[in-house]
Amino acid sequence: MAKITNVHTFLFVLFFVSLILVHSDMVMGTKEPNKVCRRRSETWSGICGDSKHCDEQCRNWEGAAHGACHRQGVGRACFCYFNC
Incomplete structure (x- = not known):
């Protein structure tokens, strides 16, 4: 009888852990950066x-999230960053 209880306890714990993992994976998958x-x-x-x-x-003229200067070719150009 003790062996059956240990098996049931093991299966219950395994099932509970798998539910937690599946739930956390689903929650993490819905949040896209x-x-x-x-x-x-x-x-x-x-x-x-x-x-x-x-x-x-x-931000003010082009409605971008932000902007920054970066090298382009020989000089530096202004680049705007938008949420895609």
Whole structure:
């Protein structure tokens, strides 16, 4: 009789742990990180020397989440980041 109780207890614990794992996997799968797309600013002209100014222009003029200066070719350009 003791062997049957141990088997039942083991199966119950195994079932309970598997439910927890399946539930946590389902919860984690529904939360997708926000994807960000980058493109060169359409309103910026000239060399981008200050990321703060680029950020303000991307947010205020182009509706982007933020902006920053990055190297492109020989110079630096203003890139805007949008939620995709």
